[in-house]
Amino acid sequence: MPTDVERWKSEVYGNEIREHLLEFAEQGWDTIPEDERDAWFERFKWWGLYHQRNGQESYFMMRIGTPNGVLTPGQTEVVAEVADEYARGPAENPIFGNGYVDWTTRQSIQLHWIKLEDIPEIFEKLESVGLSTQQACGDSWRNIVGCPVAGKDKHEHVDALPVAMELNETFKGNDDHSNLPRKWKVSITGCREGCGQGDINDLALEPATKEIDGEETKGFNIRIGGGLSRNEPRLARDIDVFVTPEQAAEVSGAISALFRENGDRDNRYNARIKFLMDEWGAEKFRNVLQEEFVDFELETAGEDLRSEYSYNSGYANGGHADHVGIHEQADGNYYVGLNVLVGRMGVDETKELARVADEYGSGEVRVTQRQNVIITDVPEEKLDALQDEELLDHYSPDPHPFMRGSIACTGTEFCSLSIVETKNRQVRYARWLKENVELPAGVEDFHIHLSGCTASCAQPQIADISLRGMKTRKDGEPVEALDIGLGGGLGENPNFAEWVTQRVPVDEVPGAIKNLLANFEARREGDETFREFVARTDEEDLAELVEPEETSYEDPMMHNTKRTWYPYAEDDSMDASPAPTHADGTPITSDD
Amino acid sequence: MSVSLRVLDDGAWVSVNDAREVSVSELWRLDDPSFCGCELPDFVVENVLDVGADGRTVSAKVYGQCIACGHAGVPGWVPVGRLREGEFVDIDRERVVLPVRRGDDDE
Ligand code: HEM
Ligand code: SF4
Ligand SMILES: [Zn+2]
Numbered sequence: 001m002p003t004d005v006e007r008w009k010s011e012v013y014g015n016e017i018r019e020h021l022l023e024f025a026e027q028g029w030d031t032i033p034e035d036e037r038d039a040w041f042e043r044f045k046w047w048g049l050y051h052q053r054n055g056q057e058s059y060f061m062m063r064i065g066t067p068n069g070v071l072t073p074g075q076t077e078v079v080a081e082v083a084d085e086y087a088r089g090p091a092e093n094p095i096f097g098n099g100y101v102d103w104t105t106r107q108s109i110q111l112h113w114i115k116l117e118d119i120p121e122i123f124e125k126l127e128s129v130g131l132s133t134q135q136a137c138g139d140s141w142r143n144i145v146g147c148p149v150a151g152k153d154k155h156e157h158v159d160a161l162p163v164a165m166e167l168n169e170t171f172k173g174n175d176d177h178s179n180l181p182r183k184w185k186v187s188i189t190g191c192r193e194g195c196g197q198g199d200i201n202d203l204a205l206e207p208a209t210k211e212i213d214g215e216e217t218k219g220f221n222i223r224i225g226g227g228l229s230r231n232e233p234r235l236a237r238d239i240d241v242f243v244t245p246e247q248a249a250e251v252s253g254a255i256s257a258l259f260r261e262n263g264d265r266d267n268r269y270n271a272r273i274k275f276l277m278d279e280w281g282a283e284k285f286r287n288v289l290q291e292e293f294v295d296f297e298l299e300t301a302g303e304d305l306r307s308e309y310s311y312n313s314g315y316a317n318g319g320h321a322d323h324v325g326i327h328e329q330a331d332g333n334y335y336v337g338l339n340v341l342v343g344r345m346g347v348d349e350t351k352e353l354a355r356v357a358d359e360y361g362s363g364e365v366r367v368t369q370r371q372n373v374i375i376t377d378v379p380e381e382k383l384d385a386l387q388d389e390e391l392l393d394h395y396s397p398d399p400h401p402f403m404r405g406s407i408a409c410t411g412t413e414f415c416s417l418s419i420v421e422t423k424n425r426q427v428r429y430a431r432w433l434k435e436n437v438e439l440p441a442g443v444e445d446f447h448i449h450l451s452g453c454t455a456s457c458a459q460p461q462i463a464d465i466s467l468r469g470m471k472t473r474k475d476g477e478p479v480e481a482l483d484i485g486l487g488g489g490l491g492e493n494p495n496f497a498e499w500v501t502q503r504v505p506v507d508e509v510p511g512a513i514k515n516l517l518a519n520f521e522a523r524r525e526g527d528e529t530f531r532e533f534v535a536r537t538d539e540e541d542l543a544e545l546v547e548p549e550e551t552s553y554e555d556p557m558m559h560n561t562k563r564t565w566y567p568y569a570e571d572d573s574m575d576a577s578p579a580p581t582h583a584d585g586t587p588i589t590s591d592d
Numbered sequence: 593m594s595v596s597l598r599v600l601d602d603g604a605w606v607s608v609n610d611a612r613e614v615s616v617s618e619l620w621r622l623d624d625p626s627f628c629g630c631e632l633p634d635f636v637v638e639n640v641l642d643v644g645a646d647g648r649t650v651s652a653k654v655y656g657q658c659i660a661c662g663h664a665g666v667p668g669w670v671p672v673g674r675l676r677e678g679e680f681v682d683i684d685r686e687r688v689v690l691p692v693r694r695g696d697d698d699e
Contacts, residue, residue, distance in 0.1 A: 004598050037610040038600055054605065054612050230639070268602065269641070412617075416604035419617040419638070453616070454638060455602070471619060471636045472659050478619050481659075502662050562617040 006265050008039040009139065014178035017043045025119040029058045029580060030588050046140065046178070048133025049119070052112065053416040055565030058580035058588070059089065060114040061414055063136030064126060065143040066367060067168040068150060068161055068188075069107030071131075073363025078129045079109055080350035086122055087347075089113030090578050090585055091569040093413070095424050099347040103340055105407065105459055106185070107367045108136060108143040112414055117583035134172050139180045141171040141256070145201070147191040148366040152329040152376055157207040157305060158218045160190035163248045170249050177256050181263030182271035184256060185227070188220065188248070193319045194309030197369055199235045199494045200226040200459065202273045203255055210242040210302030219244040221301045224255065224285060225277030228456035233496045234274040239286045242302040254293035262288070306492045312370070312447065312462050313491025314531025321445040323368045324404055325397050326383060334383060335376045336361075338395040341430060342408040342423045343371025345395070352391045360386040369459075371407055401446045402433040407459065411452035411469070412561040413568075418452035420469035420480040420506065421557040421567055426450045429510055432553045437514045440521040446530065448513070450482070461496035462488045464530045465513060471560075472503040479558045480506045486516075486542055487534025498534070500543040506558060511549030519545040595678055597650065603639035606652055606672065608680040614652060614672045616640060619659070620685055622670065624692035628663030632689060635659070641666065648675045651693070668694035 002010075012020065021044060024032050032040050041051045049060040064079065071079070083101045089112065092098045102110040114122070126132060135141055147153065150161035167186065171177050177184075188205040189196030198204025205220035220243050226236030243251045264270045277285060290298050310319025320327075323337035338353075345353065353373060357365050362377035373395070378386060386392070396403070406429070409415070411422025429448070439446060449463035460466035466485030471478055482504055485497030504512055520533055523545075534542060561567040565577030580588045598607045606614040615637075622633045635656050642653040650673045657664035670690050674681045683690075 005600075035596070035610050038596075038598060038607050042600065051601075054615055057612075416601050416612075417616060419636070470657075470659070471617070473634065503659055560617070560619075562615065 002265055003268055004038070005042055005268065008042055009179050012043060014046060014140075014175060015173055017046050021047055021049075022120055025116050028583065029116045030582075046135060046138035048136030049114065049116075050137050052414045053412075053418070053562075055574050055577045056414065056579050058116070059112070060116065061410070062111045062114040062122070062133055063104075063143075064109040064111070064131055064133050065136045065172075066108050066131070067144045068146040068164040069148040069367035070161070071365040071367070073358065075129050075131055076357060076365045077351065077354035078125055078131065080347050080354055082122055082125055083111050083350065084347040086115070086118045087111040087113055089566075090581070091566045093424065094568050095427055096344050097346055101345050101347065101350045102410075103343040103345065103367045103371050103373055105343075105369050105371060105409075105457060106143050107145045107148060107369055109367070110410070115581075115583050132172070135178070139182050139184075140178050141184050141186060144168050145185070145187045145369060146196045147189045147193070148195065148323055148368045148374055149327075149329070149335055149376070150190060152331070152335055153191050154328060154330045156191040157209075158190035158245065160188045160205070160207075160220075160245075163205070163245050164188050166249050167252055170253065171256065177253065177260065180256065180260050181265045182268065184259065184273075186252065192305050192308045193311045194306070194313065194490055195311035195320070195323070195369065197312065197490060198223055198226070199490055200228055200462065201236060202227060202259075203252060204236045205243070205248055205252070206304060206306070208242055208302035208304045210299055212299065217244060217302075219302065220248060221304050222251070222255070224282075225274040227272055227274045228459060228461055229272075229454065230269070231454050232274070233456070233461050234277070235494055237277055237282045238301060239282045239289070240301045241286060241289075242299040251294060251298070254289060258289055258293050309491045312489060314447070314464055314487070314489030314529055315491050316445075316527070316529050317491075322370045322372065322404065323374055324372055324399065329376070332380070333376075334378045334380060335374050336378055336383075336386060336397050337368070337372055337374045338392065338397055339399040339404050340372050340395055341403055342406055342426050344423060349391060349394065353395075356386065356389050356391050400434045401439055401444055402430045402437070402448070405445065405447040405464070406430045407447070407463070408450040409452055409458035413566070415452060417455055418469060418562060419471065420452050420482065421561045422450050422452045422458070422469070425506065425555070425557060428553070428555070432510050433513060436510070436552070437517060439517065440524055442527055443530070460485065460488075462490055462494070463497065464489070465516075466497040466499070467509065468499075470503045472505055474505045478560060480561065482506060482509050484509070484512060484546055487531050489531045498539055498542065500539055501546040501548070504548040507553060507555040508548035508550055510553040511551040512546050514551065515547035515549060516545050519547075595645065595675060597643045597645060599640045599643055603641060603655075606640055606643045608650065608673070609678075611680070613680050613682065614640065614685070618685055620670065621689045622667055622692050623689050624667050626694075627665070627667045627692070628658045628661050630658055630660050633658040633660070633663075633667070635667070644669070645675060650675060650680065668692045
């Protein structure tokens with residue numbers, strides 16, 4: 001039997017949701033008929049609006065899709081203005097204040113505390129500079145990710161940016177592809193470093209070369225069915241297909257159509273294409289694609305560049321593990337990657353980012369899958385002055401490894417699936433680690449990713465240290481806890497972290513990391529990386545090296561932060577929640 | 593009176609009549625030694641899989657784990673609330689011991 005969600009989708013979905021959304025916005029959140037709320041909130045996702053968690057009713061998270069992470073000149077400023085005006089909540093975050101922008105792991109933007117009533121104005125502002133929230137959530141083509149320095153990178157194999165933009169143009173708002181069985185995450189890369197992270201996407205186009213009619217042709221190999229969520233992580237599988245840049249959109253559309261026709265609409269837990277791939281295998285997948293969805297003969301895969309991949313790899317092969325730092329572009333200008341701790345930037349800093357990008361570069365800003373931002377097109381002679389800008393004191397191109405390596409998802413602050421607090425906690429962890437823990441000599445890249453649940457939005461399984469929200473009891477009291485995984489990474493031979501230690505109380509995690517690093521240093525052979533060390537050590541031994549321990553680190557959020565209406569509110573109890581509220585923030589009462 | 597029961601946001605919560613009633617991350621004491629061997633599994637809810645009503649009792653099927661021993665899986669149907677005149681009435685799930693029904697509709 002199709003699910004309720006499928007039934008709602010079959011009634012109203014895709015572009016047509018917009019007119020309803022705007023109408024509800026005009027009339028107010030509380031005019032959504034009570035027995036239609038579930039249906040409308042599910043549909044609003046397609047237009048980038050995701051209802052915040054329990055206790056925060058009537059407030060939405062809003063995602064803005066920035067294809068390939070590119071914000072063209074002028075767009076960053078508008079994002080900052082929209083956040084400033086509309087993304088302020090009824091309570092303040094103790095680290096980030098009120099009004100901030102989240103740069104996400106899929107190279108897009110997430111804002112919080114958005115009121116439905118403000119949507120018409122927000123859409124107008126965003127759309128005036130070519131930004132959109134369309135399909136940012138929901139069951140369709142999500143923001144397309146790729147190498148964030150595509151077209152700028154000195155060593156890239158092909159410039160995939162025009163193809164990413166073509167895919168975006170073709171599949172955003174495309175009625176044939178707007179109602180898929182589940183989310184559809186696409187990555188396209190032309191660089192040598194693997195920073196599109198194709199392996200963890202539903203559809204990946206990766207750089208390759210193929211001899212066609214005696215000619216070396218540059219293009220992409222295709223992989224299908226990657227993803228990290230729900231204790232069912234999968235690496236995308238090679239389906240032995242090569243496409244030229246010209247064929248990329250057509251074949252991607254064919255694959256999306258295959259998913260549309262064959263994905264499981266009866267069970268949302270089994271709907272992602274990774275499960276279809278489990279069932280079919282790569283060979284059948286290719287055959288069905290060729291026979292039923294493509295009109296020309298598909299080429300077999302070309303020669304790939306995977307052996308050079310370095311991004312998020314945990315290997316020191318000379319390539320980049322991220323985009324932080326100052327790097328020369330192909331045109332002789334520079335790009336400057338700034339570290340944004342856990343991806344969150346206040347509105348004033350975001351305005352500054354826009355100004356600085358404009359003053360020193362072309363005004364363009366790009367977002368990476370490590371929640372960082374890049375200022376592009378900076379002429380060499382402006383680099384010194386740029387580095388003197390105050391913004392770069394806080395968002396450094398040369399950060400401490402613990403700052404640089406931190407990623408965290410949304411967590412109990414706003415997310416209904418979460419089990420623990422995440423972003424603020426990871427900030428506290430990174431600061432404590434920086435003050436109290438020495439990294440072994442020469443270790444410059446050390447990634448710690450914290451996700452509040454198994455959905456894995458912070459991509460924990462591909463970090464050196466993976467942290468995932470859990471609970472435990474400490475002195476009889478329930479407390480927030482983390483499972484600890486080790487040694488994940490992408491690169492030529494990607495693998496997911498081994499979850500070696502479960503349910504460590506959150507205040508003992510920094511001590512666990514400290515002890516683990518000391519144990520690594522003591523046992524390290526030569527200059528091997530942490531991932532290499534984990535790979536040659538067996539699981540039981542690894543578990544012993546973790547050694548959770550209380551330290552000078554204190555965690556103010558040990559209690560069940562999900563049972564608060566907002567963990568940082570003065571009175572955080574559910575009963576104290578102002579939500580749901582009218583557009584102006586006053587509570588909606590039953591006698592309204 | 594018809595009551596709508598559904599699981600939304602990828603198993604994050606149970607909706608009863610379009611209101612959020614039961615959420616992941618709750619800790620339940622289950623009267624089900626067969627789940628993991630612990631006498632009263634100390635169970636954290638990670639994902640809601642299904643919800644249904646049997647008479648006036650609303651029950652859910654959830655994925656989670658016992659935080660005492662680490663065993664993870666899906667116990668049987670667990671009562672999460674009651675219907676009174678079509679309205680959902682919470683039980684204090686974090687403080688009572690919840691019976692678990694391994695019924696015929698169990699996989
Ligand atoms: C209300 C709950 C959720 C919140 C607040 C949330 C938040 C986020 C954010 C901010 C990102 C980066 C987003 C982007 O740019 O598109 C993200 C990515 C991601 N989300 Fe979520 N998410 C939620 C629910 C889910 C669910 C239910 C799943 C899985 C079933 C999921 C799986 C992922 C994964 C796997 C990624 C990143 C990795 C990748 O795309 O390869 N999220 N999420
Ligand atoms: S990983 Fe879980 S807690 Fe974190 S944002 Fe995703 S769904 Fe929410
Ligand atoms: Zn147990």
